[in-house]
Each structure stands twice: as C-alpha cells, then as structure tokens.
Amino acid sequence: MAGGPKSLVVLDFDYTIVETCYDQSLVKLLAVPLPDDLKALYLVETSWTAYMNGLLSFLHEQGITSDVIKQTVLESRPVKGMMELFQHFAQGQYEVIILSDANQLFIEWLLKDYGIYEQVEQVYANPVKCSDGKLIETYYHENQDWCSLSSKNLCKGKALKDHVEQKRASGVTYSRIIYIGDGENDYCPTLELSTGDYVFARKSFDLERKIKDNISEVAAKVFYWESGKEILQALQDIQQ
Ligand SMILES: [Mg+2]
Structure with a gap:
C-alpha cells in the first residue's frame, strides 16, 4: 500500500x-435583539454567508470582541x-x-x-479578514x-x-x-x-x-x- x-x-x-449551532450561540451573546434585516437574511436559504457576515458586523457594533466570539465558537x-x-x-x-x-x-x-x-x-x-477588530467574511x-x-x-x-x-x-x-x-x-x-x-x-x-x-x-x-x-x-x- x-x-x-x-x-x-x-x-x-x-x-x-x-x-x-454556533450562530445561535453567538446571537445569545447579544443584549439586544437582532435587527429585522439581519433576521430576514437568516430566513433566506441562499444567504448563509451574508447572514454570518451581518451577524459578525453586528456583534462588533455591540462590543463583542473576536476573543469572545472564539470562546463561543469553541464550545461547539x-x-x-x-x-x-x-x-x-x-x-x-x-x-x-x-x-x-x-x-x-x-x-x-x-x-x-x-x-x-x-x-x-x-x-x-469562505475567507475571513480582520479590520479594526471586526471580522469580515468574504466569498470563496x-x-x-x-x-x-x-x-x-x-x-x-x-x-x-x-x-x-x-x-x-x-x-x-x-x-x-x-x-x-x-x-x-x-x-x-x-x-x-x-x-x-x-x-x-x-x-x-x-x-x-x-x-x-x-x-x-x-x-x-x-x-x-x-x-x-x-x-x-x-x-x-x-x-x-
Ligand atoms: Mg453541513
């Protein structure tokens, strides 16, 4: 052989x-509800990457750091x-x-x-880059x-x-x-x-x-x- x-x-x-279900675990980090436009993306089957990108952006806006995101993802x-x-x-x-x-x-x-x-x-x-602490996912x-x-x-x-x-x-x-x-x-x-x-x-x-x-x-x-x-x-x- x-x-x-x-x-x-x-x-x-x-x-x-x-x-x-790390996306759901990440949503649980938020103290506020997801914006409606982001929720709408989640419901469109073909928009998974757009949804994840929107979620990463919103997490950043809400002060959730990439270290906290990493700890959460590693619970999977x-x-x-x-x-x-x-x-x-x-x-x-x-x-x-x-x-x-x-x-x-x-x-x-x-x-x-x-x-x-x-x-x-x-x-x-899908590649990810980090810009000023914000994770941005791009398309393969x-x-x-x-x-x-x-x-x-x-x-x-x-x-x-x-x-x-x-x-x-x-x-x-x-x-x-x-x-x-x-x-x-x-x-x-x-x-x-x-x-x-x-x-x-x-x-x-x-x-x-x-x-x-x-x-x-x-x-x-x-x-x-x-x-x-x-x-x-x-x-x-x-x-x-
Ligand atoms: Mg699969």
Whole structure:
C-alpha cells in the first residue's frame, strides 16, 4: 500500500465534523435583539454567508470582541464518532480536505481545538479578514453563475474539480474519492463523483433527501450515516 495512490477524503464541516449551532450561540451573546434585516437574511436559504457576515458586523457594533466570539465558537462539539474517524485517517492512505460554506477562521479554530488541524491538507471555505477588530467574511467564489445547485458564494463541485485537476497537474492522482457531508450544498460535488467513488450522506439531513430524490443521477456508491464510527466501519470494509 505504501507509496500507492491515496484516497481523497472530502469533508463538509458544519453538521459533518462539528455539531454546530454556533450562530445561535453567538446571537445569545447579544443584549439586544437582532435587527429585522439581519433576521430576514437568516430566513433566506441562499444567504448563509451574508447572514454570518451581518451577524459578525453586528456583534462588533455591540462590543463583542473576536476573543469572545472564539470562546463561543469553541464550545461547539464534534459530531459523534468523527474524532475516531480522524484517528483512522491519520493511519491510512488518505489525503483529507475540507469543503465548507462556513468560514476559514472558525474552521481553523475548531480543527486546532480538536487536535486534527495537521491532518487536513487543505480547507476550501469562505475567507475571513480582520479590520479594526471586526471580522469580515468574504466569498470563496465571487457571485458564481455557472451552478444553479449551489449558492452564489461557493460551488463545491467546482472547488472539488479544481482541487483534483491541480493535483493531477502536479502528478498526484487518487485511487478514489470519499465524500462526507450532510447538506443540500453537498449535492453538487456528489454529482462530480464517479462509479469508483463513495458518498456518505448524513441520515435525516438534506443531502440524504436530495440523493434519494435523484438517485439515478448519482454514479458513486452511497452510504447513509449517523455516526463517524459507521463511516469508519465502511471504510475499513472498503479497504479489505
Ligand atoms: Mg453541513
């Protein structure tokens, strides 16, 4: 096995690695209610990044520092069995990347807190900059117009394709792709997978429904999971 092609493991972040409601925890820091225009953004499914950006801006206006935001985000716990799954990734022939519509800063904080930051080769997510103490989230893709399955700020299918093509150009190919996710926006990259690849969709979340509604469109082998331990067992079976 040593020296052979690796499997590429692609993970979503929110509700796949981290069992998160950190946006709700951040709202609880406020002494005043959210402004109506911000609440309205929360209700529009395609405006998650705009909502998070508005929330970060409002937190700053209300005097909540980035240190307090960090402490709050770090209260988020990992999804059941995910740390065991990462222990397996550390031992095996895997390259691990993250494709997420969350922001890079929160992901970095949590990966470091969980002790798995070094295991992740690349994080594709919305960048964050800090200006005078205010955190500002920007879009990974600037108003993309090629994919109706994805939000304007991120097409995960394109990000995955770009990663594989860049690696191929540098001489790296993969034995298979293993995609692990939960959300509606994980469906576009699912369609990029081939017959030798695997998609793990979290049970009772949107990706499961989307795949079941369109199963004839999905070439990859599909598993449904509740815990990272089920994914671990499936990967061990695949390797045998
Ligand atoms: Mg998710």
